[in-house]
Amino acid sequence: MLKYSIKRILGMIPLLFVISVIAFLFVHLIPGDPARLIAGTDATIEEIKNIREKYGLDEPLYQQYVDYMANLFQGDLGTSIVSARPVMDMLAERFVPTLSLTFASMFWALLFGLLIGVISAVKRNKWQDHLTMFLAVSGVSIPSFWLGLMLIQLFSVQLGWFPTGGIGGIESYILPSLTLGAGVAAIIARFTRSSLMDVLKEDYIRTGRAKGLAEFKVINRHALRNAMIPVVTMSGLQFGFLLSGSIITETIFSWPGLGRLLINSITARDYPVIQAEILLFSLEFLLINLLVDLLYGFLNPKIRYEEGS
Amino acid sequence: MAEANVHMEEQKRVTPFQQFWSSFKKQKVSFAAGAFLLLLFIVAIIGPYIAPYEPNEPDYNQLLSGPSWQHLAGTDDFGRDIFSRILHGARISLAVGLSSVLLGAVVGTVFGVISGYFGKWIDSAIMRVMDVLLAFPGMLLAIGIIAILGPGLVNVVMAVAIFSVPVFARIIRSNTLAIKSTLYVEATQSIGSSHWRTIWKHIFPGTVSTLIVYFTMRIGSAILIAAGLSFLGLGADPSTPEWGAMLSNGRSYLNNAPHVTFFPGLAIFLTVLAFNLLGDGLRDALDPKIRE
Numbered sequence: 001m002l003k004y005s006i007k008r009i010l011g012m013i014p015l016l017f018v019i020s021v022i023a024f025l026f027v028h029l030i031p032g033d034p035a036r037l038i039a040g041t042d043a044t045i046e047e048i049k050n051i052r053e054k055y056g057l058d059e060p061l062y063q064q065y066v067d068y069m070a071n072l073f074q075g076d077l078g079t080s081i082v083s084a085r086p087v088m089d090m091l092a093e094r095f096v097p098t099l100s101l102t103f104a105s106m107f108w109a110l111l112f113g114l115l116i117g118v119i120s121a122v123k124r125n126k127w128q129d130h131l132t133m134f135l136a137v138s139g140v141s142i143p144s145f146w147l148g149l150m151l152i153q154l155f156s157v158q159l160g161w162f163p164t165g166g167i168g169g170i171e172s173y174i175l176p177s178l179t180l181g182a183g184v185a186a187i188i189a190r191f192t193r194s195s196l197m198d199v200l201k202e203d204y205i206r207t208g209r210a211k212g213l214a215e216f217k218v219i220n221r222h223a224l225r226n227a228m229i230p231v232v233t234m235s236g237l238q239f240g241f242l243l244s245g246s247i248i249t250e251t252i253f254s255w256p257g258l259g260r261l262l263i264n265s266i267t268a269r270d271y272p273v274i275q276a277e278i279l280l281f282s283l284e285f286l287l288i289n290l291l292v293d294l295l296y297g298f299l300n301p302k303i304r305y306e307e308g309s
Numbered sequence: 310m311a312e313a314n315v316h317m318e319e320q321k322r323v324t325p326f327q328q329f330w331s332s333f334k335k336q337k338v339s340f341a342a343g344a345f346l347l348l349l350f351i352v353a354i355i356g357p358y359i360a361p362y363e364p365n366e367p368d369y370n371q372l373l374s375g376p377s378w379q380h381l382a383g384t385d386d387f388g389r390d391i392f393s394r395i396l397h398g399a400r401i402s403l404a405v406g407l408s409s410v411l412l413g414a415v416v417g418t419v420f421g422v423i424s425g426y427f428g429k430w431i432d433s434a435i436m437r438v439m440d441v442l443l444a445f446p447g448m449l450l451a452i453g454i455i456a457i458l459g460p461g462l463v464n465v466v467m468a469v470a471i472f473s474v475p476v477f478a479r480i481i482r483s484n485t486l487a488i489k490s491t492l493y494v495e496a497t498q499s500i501g502s503s504h505w506r507t508i509w510k511h512i513f514p515g516t517v518s519t520l521i522v523y524f525t526m527r528i529g530s531a532i533l534i535a536a537g538l539s540f541l542g543l544g545a546d547p548s549t550p551e552w553g554a555m556l557s558n559g560r561s562y563l564n565n566a567p568h569v570t571f572f573p574g575l576a577i578f579l580t581v582l583a584f585n586l587l588g589d590g591l592r593d594a595l596d597p598k599i600r601e
Contacts, residue, residue: 146574
C-alpha cells in the first residue's frame with residue numbers, strides 16, 4: 001500500500017509541472033501583448049510599462065516561469081485587473097461556497113444513484129429496470145442549465161418554496177445541488193447497476209440463496225458490499241465532474257463560488273484571475289483523482305496486500 | 310447431404326451488417342431514437358424551407374406571447390417565432406456536434422492506432438500528452454481554450470474537438486493493442502505486409518465498431534457542452550438561433566414567459582437523449598459479448 005501510494009504521488013509530479021507551465025503560458029498564448037492584456041484596455045502606456053516590469057515580461061520566458069513559480073509558492077497569484085484585489089483573497093472567499101455546493105450535490109447523487117442502481121439491478125429486465133435506466137439516460141442527457149431554470153420556474157417562481165438564487169440557509173442549497181447532482185446521480189446509477197449485476201452472478205450469492213437467506217439479506221449483506229468497491233471509486237472521480245459542472249450551475253443560481261468567478265473573469269478579460277482559476281481547478285481535479293486512486297488501493301485487497309507479499 | 314449444403318450456404322450468407330441489423334432492430338427504444346435523429350437530420354436540411362416564419366423576423370405586436378396555433382412554441386422578446394428558430398437551430402447544433410466529434414475522432418484515432426501499433430517511446434510520448442489533456446475536466450478545458458481563442462462557434466468546435474481527442478486515442482489504442490496480438494495480424498506481418506498496409510487493412514477495420522459507438526455517444530455530450538458554452542455567452546452570437554443562446558436569452562423572462570427557455574431546452578434534451586439511446590443500442594448490437 002505504501003509503495004503504491006508513493007508511486008502514485010511521485011507520478012503526479014510531471015503532471016503538476018505541465019499544468020503549472022500551461023497555467024503560466026496561458027497569458028502568453030492569447031494573441032497580443034501580455035502586458036497590455038494584464039493592464040486592461042484603458043491602461044496608459046506608463047501603466048503597461050509598470051506591468052511589464054512588475055511581471056518581468058521583458059525577461060526571458062524561463063526566467064518568467066521561475067519567478068511565477070516563486071510567487072506562487074509564496075501565495076502570490078497576482079492582482080485582479082477588475083477589482084485590484086489580490087487574486088489569492090478572491091479565490092479564498094469563493095472556495096467554501098463551491099466546496100459546500102459540491103458536497104451537497106454529491107449527497108443527492110449518491111442517494112438517488114445508489115437507490116436507482118440497486119432497484120434496476122435487482123429487478124433486472126423487468127419494467128422497474130427499464131424505467132429507472134431510462135431515467136438514468138435522461139439524467140445524463142438533460143442540459144443542467146435547462147434543468148436549473150425549470151426548477152427555478154417551478155419551485156421558486158410558481159410555488160415560492162425556495163429562493164431563486166444566492167447563498168443563504170439550507171433551503172438555498174436544494175435547487176442548485178439537485179441541478180448539479182442530477183447528471184452524477186445518473187452515472188452512479190448506471191455504474192451501480194452493472195457492478196451489482198456482476199456480483200449477483202457470483203457463486204457465493206447462489207450459496208447464500210441456497211441456504212435459504214432472505215433475498216434482502218443476500219443483496220444487503222453479501223452483494224452490495226462487494227459491488228460497492230468500484231462504485232465508491234467511481235463516485236469519487238465524479239467530484240471532478242461536479243467541480244467543472246459548478247461553472248454552469250453557479251451562473252444560473254448566482255452562487256458566489258469559483259465557477260461563477262471564472263465566467264465573470266472571462267467576460268471581463270480579467271486574465272490574472274482566469275490564470276489562477278485554471279491552475280486551481282486543475283490542481284483540485286488532480287488531487288481528487290489521486291485521493292480516489294489511493295482509496296481504491298486501500299479498498300482493493302489485491303493492492304493493499306501487495307507490499308506484504 | 311444436399312440439404313445440409315444448402316443449409317450451410319444459407320448460414321454463410323449472413324453478413325456482419327445483417328447480423329448487426331437483426332440484433333439492433335430488436336431494441337425498440339434505440340431504434341426509435343435512431344428514427345428521431347433521422348427526422349432531425351432531415352429537419353436540419355430542409356428546416357429553413359418548412360419553417361413558418363423567418364428566424365430573425367421581429368413582430369413587435371407579438372412580444373413574448375405564449376404558444377398558440379399561430380406560433381406553436383410562442384415568440385421571444387423580439388416577437389420572433391421560437392418554433393422557426395428551433396428548426397433553424399437544428400442545423401447549427403447538429404453541425405457543431407458532428408464536426409467537433411468528427412475532428413476529435415479522426416485525430417484521436419490516428420494517435421491511438423500509431424500509439425498502440427508502434428508502442429515503445431512513440432506510445433509513451435503520445436499517451437503522456439493525452440494524460441495531460443485528460444487531467445483537465447472537459448468543460449474547463451473547453452472554457453480555457455475559448456478564453457485563449459475568443460468566443461464564437463468555430464472556436465467552440467475546436468475546443469470540443471480538442472477534448473474529444475484523448476478519449477478516442479485511449480480507446481482506439483487499447484483496441485489496436487488487442488488486434489495487434491491476434492494471429493491474423495501476425496500472419497500478415499510475417500508475409501511481409503508493410504506497416505501502413507497492416508494498419509489500414511487489418512487493424513483499422515477492427516476498431517470501426519468501437520469507433521461508431523463512441524462517436525454516437527460523444528455527439529450527445531458535444532452538443533450539450535457546445536450549448537452550455539453558448540449559454541454562458543462563450544459560444545454562438547446571442548442573436549443566432551442556436552439552442553443554447555436562445556435559452557440563455559430567455560433567462561430574463563423566466564417569470565412571465567417561461568416558454569422562451571422551455572422549448573429550446575427541450576430541443577437540446579431530446580436530441581442529446583436520442584444520441585445517447587442510439588449509442589447504447591449500437592453498443593449492445595455491436596458488442597459480441599452482449600449480443601450473445
